[in-house]
Structure formats: structure tokens, C-alpha cells
Amino acid sequence: MIFFKRITLDAFRGFTQRQEIPLDADAIVVTGSNGLGKTSLIDAIAWTLTGDLVQMAKKQDKRTEEYVVSQYRKGDVARVELDLMIDAVAVRVTREGSSRDGSSLSVAWPDHELVGSAAEDALATLCRAHSPGELKQAVDGWGVLRQDELRAVLSAPAEDFQARLRDILGLGVLAEFEQHVKAAHRRAAQATGDARKELAQARDADAAAETTLVSARDRIERVPDGLAGTGLAERLQSVGATIRLVTEVPTSLDDLRGLLDDANISAAVLREASRELRSLRSQLTAHPLPSDAEALGGLEHRVRESEGALVDARAARASVSGRLAQLRSEADAIAQLAAAALPLVGATCPVCGQATDPADVQQRLAMIVDAAGAGQSLLDAEAEVTTKTAQVANLESALDEARSAAAALTVQIAQHSRLVEELRVWRSRLNSSLDSSAFEFPLVYGDDDPSPEAFESTIGGLDVVQIELTRAVRHGQQRSSVERVPALERNAQEAQARTALLLGQVEALARREAEAKTLADAAAQAGVDVTGETLQAIDPYFGEVFGRLAAHPTFSRLGLEHEVYYGKARTWARITDPVAGLEVNPRIVCSEGQLNVVALSFFVAFALTGGSRSLPFVVLDDPLQSLDEMNVLGFSDLCRHLRDGRQLIVTTHDRRFGNLLLRKLTPRNIDQVALRVHFDAWDRSGPAITVSEIAPQVVPEILLVDG
Amino acid sequence: MPPSDFIDHPIAVCVREVLEVEGFTVRSLELEEADTAVMAAEDDYSLAAIVTADRWDEVRDRVATLDIALGNWVSHADAGGKQWDVYLVCLVQDRLSTPAEFAEAEASEADTRRVRKYVRDGVLPDYDEVRTALSPLLSLELPVMRDPIRPLDMLEAKMREHGVTTDAARLAVEGFLRDALTEDPP
Numbered sequence: 078m079i080f081f082k083r084i085t086l087d088a089f090r091g092f093t094q095r096q097e098i099p100l101d102a103d104a105i106v107v108t109g110s111n112g113l114g115k116t117s118l119i120d121a122i123a124w125t126l127t128g129d130l131v132q133m134a135k136k137q138d139k140r141t142e143e144y145v146v147s148q149y150r151k152g153d154v155a156r157v158e159l160d161l162m163i164d165a166v167a168v169r170v171t172r173e174g175s176s177r178d179g180s181s182l183s184v185a186w187p188d189h190e191l192v193g194s195a196a197e198d199a200l201a202t203l204c205r206a207h208s209p210g211e212l213k214q215a216v217d218g219w220g221v222l223r224q225d226e227l228r229a230v231l232s233a234p235a236e237d238f239q240a241r242l243r244d245i246l247g248l249g250v251l252a253e254f255e256q257h258v259k260a261a262h263r264r265a266a267q268a269t270g271d272a273r274k275e276l277a278q279a280r281d282a283d284a285a286a287e288t289t290l291v292s293a294r295d296r297i298e299r300v301p302d303g304l305a306g307t308g309l310a311e312r313l314q315s316v317g318a319t320i321r322l323v324t325e326v327p328t329s330l331d332d333l334r335g336l337l338d339d340a341n342i343s344a345a346v347l348r349e350a351s352r353e354l355r356s357l358r359s360q361l362t363a364h365p366l367p368s369d370a371e372a373l374g375g376l377e378h379r380v381r382e383s384e385g386a387l388v389d390a391r392a393a394r395a396s397v398s399g400r401l402a403q404l405r406s407e408a409d410a411i412a413q414l415a416a417a418a419l420p421l422v423g424a425t426c427p428v429c430g431q432a433t434d435p436a437d438v439q440q441r442l443a444m445i446v447d448a449a450g451a452g453q454s455l456l457d458a459e460a461e462v463t464t465k466t467a468q469v470a471n472l473e474s475a476l477d478e479a480r481s482a483a484a485a486l487t488v489q490i491a492q493h494s495r496l497v498e499e500l501r502v503w504r505s506r507l508n509s510s511l512d513s514s515a516f517e518f519p520l521v522y523g524d525d526d527p528s529p530e531a532f533e534s535t536i537g538g539l540d541v542v543q544i545e546l547t548r549a550v551r552h553g554q555q556r557s558s559v560e561r562v563p564a565l566e567r568n569a570q571e572a573q574a575r576t577a578l579l580l581g582q583v584e585a586l587a588r589r590e591a592e593a594k595t596l597a598d599a600a601a602q603a604g605v606d607v608t609g610e611t612l613q614a615i616d617p618y619f620g621e622v623f624g625r626l627a628a629h630p631t632f633s634r635l636g637l638e639h640e641v642y643y644g645k646a647r648t649w650a651r652i653t654d655p656v657a658g659l660e661v662n663p664r665i666v667c668s669e670g671q672l673n674v675v676a677l678s679f680f681v682a683f684a685l686t687g688g689s690r691s692l693p694f695v696v697l698d699d700p701l702q703s704l705d706e707m708n709v710l711g712f713s714d715l716c717r718h719l720r721d722g723r724q725l726i727v728t729t730h731d732r733r734f735g736n737l738l739l740r741k742l743t744p745r746n747i748d749q750v751a752l753r754v755h756f757d758a759w760d761r762s763g764p765a766i767t768v769s770e771i772a773p774q775v776v777p778e779i780l781l782v783d784g
Numbered sequence: 785m786p787p788s789d790f791i792d793h794p795i796a797v798c799v800r801e802v803l804e805v806e807g808f809t810v811r812s813l814e815l816e817e818a819d820t821a822v823m824a825a826e827d828d829y830s831l832a833a834i835v836t837a838d839r840w841d842e843v844r845d846r847v848a849t850l851d852i853a854l855g856n857w858v859s860h861a862d863a864g865g866k867q868w869d870v871y872l873v874c875l876v877q878d879r880l881s882t883p884a885e886f887a888e889a890e891a892s893e894a895d896t897r898r899v900r901k902y903v904r905d906g907v908l909p910d911y912d913e914v915r916t917a918l919s920p921l922l923s924l925e926l927p928v929m930r931d932p933i934r935p936l937d938m939l940e941a942k943m944r945e946h947g948v949t950t951d952a953a954r955l956a957v958e959g960f961l962r963d964a965l966t967e968d969p970p
Contacts, residue, residue, distance in 0.1 A: 197863055231950065248935050251936075251939060254957070254960050257959075319843075540835045592952065595947060596948055596956055599942075599943045599953075600943060602946050603946055607942055608938050610938070621919060627920075628892075630890065631885055655842055656879050706896075717829060740865070740868040741869070744865075745828055745866070773865075774866075775864065780826060780863055781811040782822055
């Protein structure tokens with residue numbers, strides 16, 4: 078069977094430059110040493126079919142690392158064209174893109190082209206899958222063998238192995254269904270819980286409505302008729318001396334509440350104003366306007382006069398002091414002259430030469446010296462200076478006194494003036510605060526300087542108004558209760574009805590939840606059953622394949638052990654020695670090579686037993702890792718059978734295996750075609766490839782003859 | 785034709801039946817060089833000579849001769865590509881029991897100079913046993929699994945067995961298929 082006819086790669090992984098490789102054969106052997114691009118070819122097939130390379134994504138160091146586009150064509154997009162042959166119709170599948178930015182697909186056949194999700198759906202259908210997701214699962218699961226991936230499945234813990242087997246066999250839908258019904262059960266349980274809470278709230282609301290209704294009915298029995306009956310207007314009139322209502326007496330409950338609020342606010346304002354007034358008045362008492370305020374002018378005049386007299390007295394004192402100083406100077410001069418004459422006194426007069434009495438002369442000169450320091454004029458001058466100085470001191474004292482008196486009076490007057498200003502501001506503020514009040518307060522307004530008593534009286538009146546209004550509001554509320562009773566009755570009935578409705582809903586939801594739980598439990602159990610039966614059904618084929626490869630001398634059968642433990646299924650791979658009756662874990666008894674045979678057996682069995690999901694091809698990428706010669710021979714025989722019903726592509730780096738395969742896959746009849754795609758070398762532009770058709774060797778139908 | 789225990793053994797009866805069912809032409813093949821006749825089977829791809837015996841020691845000394853004789857016969861028969869698919873299959877009823885027997889059998893299989901050889905021990909004269917032993921020759925067609933696996937259909941049936949009503953099971957599966965994640969099952 079030929080499915081892929083040709084592949085063209087450009088900028089894809091190892092294929093830097095565009096290359097076209099024919100695949101027009103039912104068996105293709107891809108040979109060549111390691112690292113020449115064989116796996117890139119296989120990757121191109123997988124990427125075109127699935128848009129992804131799962132195994133490469135796992136190898137990224139960084140999420141941004143590009144692994145689809147050739148490293149030598151960074152910035153370009155990779156492009157792979159797969160030409161398919163479907164029921165004699167040529168179909169071209171083209172995928173373009175990169176691992177970083179994703180890819181786009183187109184599927185074209187004569188006169189038709191699909192792109193995007195329509196193309197993905199069409200490609201899935203062409204590959205016998207139900208959906209692109211299922212195609213990806215099939216390609217990754219058994220369409221393209223990657224030994225390490227398969228070994229990873231085999232090495233997974235039992236639960237993971239079970240899950241991977243489920244996925245590979247297309248039974249993943251069972252787990253999805255189980256999750257679906259479990260989620261439905263959770264939602265049903267949540268809905269029931271919510272409804273129960275809502276019911277509890279409704280019951281509370283029902284009880285509250287009933288209580289309100291009973292309370293309203295109770296009030297009705299105690300309430301006199303109408304608001305008019307309260308005599309509010311009359312009672313408000315009775316306080317008219319201190320308070321005047323500037324609006325009509327309200328009749329609605331809301332207006333009454335508004336008026337009561339107004340009265341409360343006004344009372345608070347008046348109380349505060351009264352308190353401030355008392356304080357201001359107290360301060361005014363402490364700082365009255367001085368009774369001799371008018372004397373301030375006299376005091377100021379006296380200061381000015383004193384200042385003038387002081388100036389004059391100081392001038393007079395200065396004059397006398399000057400004269401005194403002059404006299405003292407003159408006296409000093411005489412004394413110095415006499416003192417100088419004293420030493421000159423001898424027995425004769427120096428002027429006339431007459432004999433003198435020196436002692437007498439000296440005595441007389443000494444008397445002159447003394448008289449110069451204590452003359453009458455000098456003494457008088459000193460006495461006058463003393464008198465003038467005393468006068469100056471007296472005048473200074475009087476001036477200080479006058480100034481102090483004037484300053485003290487000025488302070489008193491200023492304090493008083495400040496308080497008077499504060500009183501004016503208080504008045505202004507009070508007026509402003511009461512401006513919007515529905516009440517007027519004649520006592521408060523009637524006087525520029527209202528007394529605290531007026532306030533007391535007004536506040537007292539306002540208290541009465543508040544009491545009256547409070548009564549009226551209460552009365553109004555009671556009246557309102559009367560009016561509300563029908564509505565409350567309706568509310569109570571509705572609450573009761575809602576409770577009943579919710580009760581019904583809760584019961585229905587609880588039943589639904591129970592059904593959902595039954596379904597979820599059954600789905601889990603049924604999923605286990607289906608998986609078990611499916612695995613049991615394909616179990617013989619693992620052995621069928623394993624038996625051909627003869628990996629182990631005594632453990633010759635391969636199968637699965639399936640166990641359900643507490644509703645959870647677990648599956649293990651098991652190999653059996655039928656003679657000794659031993660069944661063991663292959664991971665424990667097998668060598669690496671033997672384990673590879675086990676993995677290969679699972680893979681081939683999956684590929685062959687995919688039922689309707691069987692892909693029209695199988696790709697084995699270097700399947701011989703760690704296989705010994707006998708396994709290789711067995712596997713070569715197996716490949717001959719694998720080409721029946723599907724296109725087979727095998728890559729190998731092993732020259733001997735390659736040659737063996739070429740012999741095994743040589744066409745034996747005219748319907749078969751086999752190709753060898755040999756990778757000769759690789760450079761930066763990509764691989765050098767030689768494609769050759771394997772010549773058929775048509776054999777006589779039967780060599781054996783009778784007898 | 786020289787007499788042959790290989791053809792008359794009870795296992796051989798089953799061998800013929802299995803191979804004929806699998807589409808092989810089964811004939812007696814006289815191998816003069818081995819001085820015996822063996823059962824031979826042939827299809828489009830391969831040709832096999834089948835030797836049957838109770839014990840390995842009845843066969844082991846003759847395997848080399850049979851190998852040569854069969855290889856020469858194929859060479860003379862102008863078998864074309866089929867020459868790469870010629871097998872000598874030794875089926876013995878008793879188990880190999882000693883290390884020496886295992887070693888001999890393994891050495892025999894490992895000698896691929898002429899034709900491919902398989903040694904299968906513990907083969908009872910039973911159709912299934914013989915089919916398993918001959919599996920390397922047989923086609924990999926697996927008709928039983930060709931029917932599509934429809935897990936949700938199987939699941940629906942299983943859920944009924946676990947107490948879910950037919951309608952509820954059907955509606956749950958339909959709801960799931962509609963991917964109505966917001967829609968609860970009944």
C-alpha cells in the first residue's frame with residue numbers, strides 16, 4: 078500500500094535547502110550513517126501530520142529555542158510538502174511554520190484547497206482518524222516508532238503505564254468521560270449545597286417576614302387613628318413665644334422626620350451658641366470697658382505736658398551746671414596762682430624790697446587758696462544745680478506714671494473691643510446656622526445681645542418641640558405600619574411560597590446529585606472494565622509479535638497483567654516462562670536489548686491493532702538499538718509482514734541490517750515497490766541523498782511440486 | 785522416498801493443518817543429501833522445512849545435514865528472492881532441559897550461513913501450540929482487531945451493567961460527545 082508518494086522539505090531541521098524525496102513505494106528502507114538527516118526526514122513526516130515534535134520540545138533548554146527551522150535558516154519558516162495518494166487521488170499536504178510561532182496547514186487536491194482547522198480535520202480523516210487530536214495520538218503512539226519514547230512508556234510507573242496504554246489505544250476518551258461525569262457530579266453537589274443554603278436563607282426570610290407582620294399587626298391594635306389626632310399643630314403653637322414655625326405643620330411622616338431632624342440640629346446649634354455666649358459674657362464681665370475710658374485723652378495730654386516740662390527742666394539744669402563748672406574753673410585758677418606764690422615768699426618783698434613777715438604772707442596766701450575752693454558763688458551754683466536735678470527727677474517720675482496709666486487703659490479698652498468683636502462674629506455665625514431652619518427664635522433674634530436666659534428659654538421651648546415631633550413621628554410610624562400590613566402580608570406569603578419552591582428544588586437537586594454520583598461511580602467502574610477488556614483483547618498480539626523476535630530463551634511470552642484495586646485499574650507488562658509457570662516484570666529480568674524487543678513488540682502490536690484507527694503507514698526510526706543478531710533477523714522477518722496493508726518506512730544506521738532489509742523487502746510481485754533512500758553525506762546545505770528502486774525478484778509461484 | 789519420522793510425528797499433523805489454514809502449500813520434500821523427507825510449506829514469500837520429534841536429541845545431530853540439504857535444494861530450485869526467506873523449523877515436544885541442550889539449540893539458530901533455523905521446544909500436538917511455535921512464518925494479519933474500537937459504546941453498555949439506566953447512560957454519552965461541559969448528565 079502506498080500512502081506517501083513524495084516529500085519535499087525546505088529549511089526543515091537538517092534539510093537547509095529544498096529537497097524532494099520520492100516515497101512512491103510500499104516499503105522504504107532509509108539507510109546511512111548517524112547524523113546525516115534520517116531522523117529529520119522522519120520528523121518531517123510527523124511534524125506535517127501533527128504540527129508538533131513532542132520529543133524535540135523536551136530537549137529545549139529554553140522555550141524560545143527553535144527546533145523545527147534549520148539552524149542555518151533562522152528567521153525563515155520551515156516548509157514540508159507531503160504528496161499523498163488516497164484512492165487514486167493525489168493530495169498535497171503542506172505545513173509551514175516554526176516551533177516558536179506555530180504552523181499552518183493546507184490540504185489540496187484537484188480543484189479543492191482547505192486551510193487551517195478545516196485542513197487539519199481533513200488530514201485526520203485522510204489518515205483514518207476521527208480528529209486532529211486522535212491523529213496526533215496515533216502518530217505519536219504507534220505511527221512513528223521512537224525507541225526511547227517507547228522505552229519511556231515501558232519504564233513508567235504502573236498507573237502511568239496504564240494511562241499511556243489507554244492513550245495509545247484511544248481509550249483516553251474513557252478518562253475524559255470519567256472526568257466529565259465526575260465534574261457533573263461535583264457541579265450537582267455544589268448546586269445542591271447552594272440550593273440548601275438558599276433554602277436556609279429563604280426560611281430565615283420567611284420567619285423574619287412573619288415576625289414583621291405580627292409586629293405590625295400588634296402595633297395596629299395600639300395606635301389611634303391618623304396623624305391629625307395628635308394635636309401637633311396646637312402644641313407647637315403653645316411654644317410660640319420663644320419659637321415660631323415658619324412652615325406649615327407637616328402631615329407626612331417623611332416631612333415630620335425632616336422637621337424633627339431640623340429641630341434636633343437647631344437645638345444643638347442653640348446649645349452650642351448658648352455655651353459660647355456664656356463664655357463671651359463671662360469674659361466681658363472680666364474685661365469691661367473702663368469707666369474712665371474718656372480719661373485716656375487727659376492722660377495722653379498730661380503725658381505730652383510732662384514731656385514738655387521735662388525738656389525745659391533738663392535745659393535749665395544744664396544751664397546751671399554749665400555756670401557751676403565755669404566757677405569751679407575760675408576758683409581752681411586762683412588757687413593754683415596762690416599756691417605758686419607761696420614758695421616765693423621771703424624776708425623782703427620782691428616788688429618793693431620792704432621787709433615782710435613771710436609767715437603772715439604765707440598764711441594770707443593759704444587763706445586765698447582756701448577761699449578760691451569755697452566761694453559763695455560757687456556754693457550757690459552748686460545748690461541751684463541740685464535743685465534743678467531734683468526738679469528733673471520729679472518730672473520724669475510724673476511722666477512715667479502718666480505713660481503707665483495711659484498704657485493700662487489702652488490694654489483694657491483693646492481687650493474689651495476684642496470681646497465685642499467676638500460677640501459680633503458669634504452672632505453672625507448663629508444667624509447663618511439658623512438661616513435654613515424651619516423655625517424662628519424671636520428671643521434669640523430680638524436682641525443684639527441676647528441673654529443666656531433667652532437662650533435657655535428658647536432651648537427649653539425647642540425641647541418641647543422635639544418631644545412633640547418625636548411623638549408625632551412615632552405616631553406616624555405606627556400609622557405607616559397600618560398602611561404596610563397588606564404589603565407585609567404579601568411579603569410573608571411570597572416568602573412562604575419561595576421557601577416551598579426552594580424545598581422542591583433542593584429535593585430535585587438532591588435526587589439529581591444522587592443520580593450523578595451513581596453515574597460517576599458506574600463510569601469509573603465501566604472505564605476500568607472497558608480498558609481491561611480491550612487490553613485483554615489485544616494481549617495475545619503482544620505475544621504474537623514477541624514470539625517472532627525470540628528475545629529470551631525461557632521467557633517466551635509477553636502480555637499484560639491487569640488489576641483493579643479499590644476501583645482503580647493498574648496494568649503491568651509481564652513476560653512468562655510457560656514451562657516453569659513464571660510470570661515476571663520484564664524490567665527485572667531482561668537485558669537492555671531484550672527490553673527493546675519488549676518495547677518493539679508493544680509498538681508493533683499497537684500499530685497492528687489500532688482497529689479503525691490504524692494508520693495507513695508505519696514508520697520505524699532506527700529500531701535496532703541494542704538488538705542482537707538473532708533479534709535483528711527476527712525483526713527483519715517481521716518487517717516483511719508489516720508492509721502488508723500499510724506503507725512501511727524503516728530507517729537504520731546499521732549497514733548489515735539495511736542490506737538484510739533490502740533483501741527481505743525486495744518486491745516479490747508486480748504490485749510491490751521498494752525504495753532505498755540512502756543518505757550519503759551531510760553539509761550545511763543539507764543531506765546528499767541517493768534514491769534507488771529495489772529491483773523486484775519475482776519468484777515462481779510455488780517451487781514445491783507434488784510427489 | 786526415504787522414510788521419515790519427521791513427517792509421521794503427531795505434531796506434524798497439527799503443523800500441516802495450521803500452515804494450510806494460513807495459506808501455505810504443504811508438501812513432502814525429499815532431501816536426498818540428508819537422506820530423508822521432511823514436511824515443506826511454501827507461500828509467496830517463504831519456504832520452510834519443518835522437522836518434528838519428541839526430543840531434541842532426536843534432531844540435533846541431523847540439523848546440520850538438513851541445513852545443507854535444504855540450502856542446496858533452494859539454490860538449485862532458482863528461488864530468486866525467496867532464497868532469503870527459507871527456514872528450517874525444528875519442533876520438539878519435550879522441553880530442552882540441560883544447559884548443553886539450550887546451547888546446542890541456540891548455536892543452531894545462530895548459524896545463519898545457509899538457511900534460517902528456528903528451534904521451538906515444548907510444542908504439544910495442539911493447534912494453538914503449534915501455531916504459536918510457527919508464528920515467525922505466519923502473516924501478521926489480525927482480523928479480530930480490525931473492527932473499530934468504540935470505547936464509548938462499550939462504556940455505555942458497561943454502565944448499564946453497573947446500574948445506570950439505558951436512557952441515563954445514553955444521555956450521558958451524548959452530552960459528553962456534545963462536549964457540553966456545562967450541561968449536567970441526567
